[in-house]
Amino acid sequence: MKHSTTPQTRRGHRGGPARRIGRTLALVLPVFMVLSGTLAVTRVNWTGSPSSSVLAASDVSSAEVTAKKAAARAPQDVLRDQLMTELQHHNPGVVLTHLQQAVSQRPSLARHCSSLARALGRAAVRIYGAPRAQSYARPVCDTAFASGVLAAHS
Numbered sequence: 001m002k003h004s005t006t007p008q009t010r011r012g013h014r015g016g017p018a019r020r021i022g023r024t025l026a027l028v029l030p031v032f033m034v035l036s037g038t039l040a041v042t043r044v045n046w047t048g049s050p051s052s053s054v055l056a057a058s059d060v061s062s063a064e065v066t067a068k069k070a071a072a073r074a075p076q077d078v079l080r081d082q083l084m085t086e087l088q089h090h091n092p093g094v095v096l097t098h099l100q101q102a103v104s105q106r107p108s109l110a111r112h113c114s115s116l117a118r119a120l121g122r123a124a125v126r127i128y129g130a131p132r133a134q135s136y137a138r139p140v141c142d143t144a145f146a147s148g149v150l151a152a153h154s
Contacts (some may be wrong), residue, residue, distance in 0.1 A: 076112035084115065084123055092105050092124040092136035092145070115143035121148020 015023075079102055087095045099116055103109050109116075117140055124133035130153040137146035 073107065076109055076116065077148065079109060079112075080116055080119060083120060087120060087123055092120060092128070092133060092137075095120055096136065096138060096140045096145060103141070114144035117141040117144035118148035118151065121145040121150075122152040125149050125152035 035121070060063050073118065079099075082100055085093050086098060096117070099113065121133065122146070124136065125148075127133075128136075130149060133149045134146065134153075136150060137143065
């Protein structure tokens with residue numbers, strides 16, 4: 001009987017560090033390739049215009065960035081900011097009228113009307129105090145303004 005000098009491994013033996021590195025690469029490499037391919041595709045200029053999409057981002061002025069951010073915001077968020085700014089200059093009655101007009105002009109805002117009116121009610125309490133803010137309450141958006149005043153007062 002002849003004996004071998006190389007150690008024989010049992011079936012199912014995990015092996016050494018090379019085998020562990022191979023298994024790790026087998027798991028990590030496909031993920032890396034997919035992610036790098038995804039990033040490469042996002043950098044390709046698919047519009048057909050000669051300008052580079054990567055360099056164009058650095059050439060945009062801050063006014064254009066601000067305008068794009070405003071356009072990307074939801075209409076109810078834009079309306080909320082406009083109404084809050086208006087509340088600084090006008091009484092809550094005027095602002096509630098403008099809210100009602102905005103909802104009439106854009107019916108898609110109707111589902112946000114209550115949350116907008118509640119936010120106006122809370123802001124009115126901070127500006128005018130609870131008793132005066134409550135005096136402006138009226139049935140705009142199911143009396144949500146009044147519930148906003150009440151929530152901010154309690």
